[in-house]
Amino acid sequence: MGKIMLRGMLASEHEATPHIQALDETAGDTQTTTSTGLVDMPNMSITFNSGTHTVLVVCSVTVSNNTAGDGVVVAVVIDGVNRHQGRFMAAAANQAAVISLTRLYGLTAGSHTIKLQWEVYIGGTATVTDRSLQVLELKP
Amino acid sequence: MVVFSQVITANVATRVLARNPKRAAYTITNFSGYDFHLGHDQDVRDSGTEMGHKLVNGSGWEDEFWKGEVWLYGTTTGTVTIDEVVKEE
Numbered sequence: 001m002g003k004i005m006l007r008g009m010l011a012s013e014h015e016a017t018p019h020i021q022a023l024d025e026t027a028g029d030t031q032t033t034t035s036t037g038l039v040d041m042p043n044m045s046i047t048f049n050s051g052t053h054t055v056l057v058v059c060s061v062t063v064s065n066n067t068a069g070d071g072v073v074v075a076v077v078i079d080g081v082n083r084h085q086g087r088f089m090a091a092a093a094n095q096a097a098v099i100s101l102t103r104l105y106g107l108t109a110g111s112h113t114i115k116l117q118w119e120v121y122i123g124g125t126a127t128v129t130d131r132s133l134q135v136l137e138l139k140p
Numbered sequence: 141m142v143v144f145s146q147v148i149t150a151n152v153a154t155r156v157l158a159r160n161p162k163r164a165a166y167t168i169t170n171f172s173g174y175d176f177h178l179g180h181d182q183d184v185r186d187s188g189t190e191m192g193h194k195l196v197n198g199s200g201w202e203d204e205f206w207k208g209e210v211w212l213y214g215t216t217t218g219t220v221t222i223d224e225v226v227k228e229e
Binding site: 073081082083084085086087088089091097101103121 | 193194195196198199200201202203204205206
């Protein structure tokens, strides 16, 4: 039998220099927006120090729009730059869906802020409830 | 599901996806070096009342459920990658 070794999982062998820095932000309160331009999603921002490493950013947000045919856009913004967006269009009023965005990004050493922004698509009022933002800094 | 991946050269008024009732999702990855604006079932512009959704250089866009046309508008010709997930027969 072969032996599978997952480098990031061997915590006992690397306690002095962990290979992953994990950061997490979650919220479940109800928030709304009618903005047609991207604005910060409340309580979805992480500021941290990293090395020159790759980070895995994972977000999952439950959104809806009160108007059929209108939608919601969620964006991952890193240091003020919009890096990834996902859209949900409501087929019926108040139809809810989960937007999940997962992607790897390269960062240079220093302080970084990763946050979620959102806006309505076309119009209506967008609502977000359960949501999470996770950042995993992968250290070689 | 089948994934069709294609690299498309876009500039002004480029329809990058035709209507496809079997589409489950699509993504656009823009590392063209230029910004684009995105339109759904219509051509768009980068400003004014017909301004599309901005897809900046170095970013991505993903969209479930949309089965209509997808348009891109850019003032400079650039290439983007489009992955379309289509339900099989």
